Amino acid sequence: MFQENNRFNKYLGIEFLRVDEDGCTARLKIRPEFYNSMEGVVHGGVTSTLADVVMGHAAAPHADGVQQSVTVESKINYLAPAKGSVLMAESKVLKRGGRIIVLEARVTSDDGTLVAVALGTYARVSPKRS
Incomplete structure (x- = not known):
């Protein structure tokens, strides 16, 4: 469905479920390497x-x-410890304006707990290819 060349996302194991101009939904299977110093809580x-x-x-x-x-800029509010076997994240576009796009993302654990809410500003770019 969706192809990307981002090695970091592949390394983490991020799986994209939906990507379009209105938003994106992805899931991440939690591995023990993702825990902070509190066993079972994702960093x-x-x-x-x-x-x-x-x-x-x-x-x-x-x-x-x-x-x-x-x-360009990102802010996140952590609302609950991220626990469980999967994290889900869904973003939605709040405003598009030329090169600048403002978005919101919500991250939930597999039991439906809202773990975090983020707000971000992004700029469209045209990367040079070698």
């Missing part, structure tokens, strides 16, 4: 990364597997 950086990924993918579609947007 906030993993949660933040997942939110950033779903916002960035909705900001501008990939072309030939290469991203077409970059993060």
Whole structure:
């Protein structure tokens, strides 16, 4: 369905369920390497990364597997410990304006707990290909 060349996302195991101009939905199977020092609690950086990924993918579609947007600014509020076997993240576009796109993302655990809410600003780019 969706192809990208982002090695980091592949390394983490992020699976894209939906990517379109309105938003993006992805899931991440939790591995023990993602825990912080409290056993069973996912590190906030993993949660933040997942939110950033779903916002960035909705900001501008990939072309030939290469991203077409970059993060300008991002803020995240952690609402509950991220626990369980899977994290789900869903983004939606709040405003498009030329090169700048503002998005929101919600990250939930597999029991439906809202773990975090993020707000991000992204810029469309045209990366040079070698």
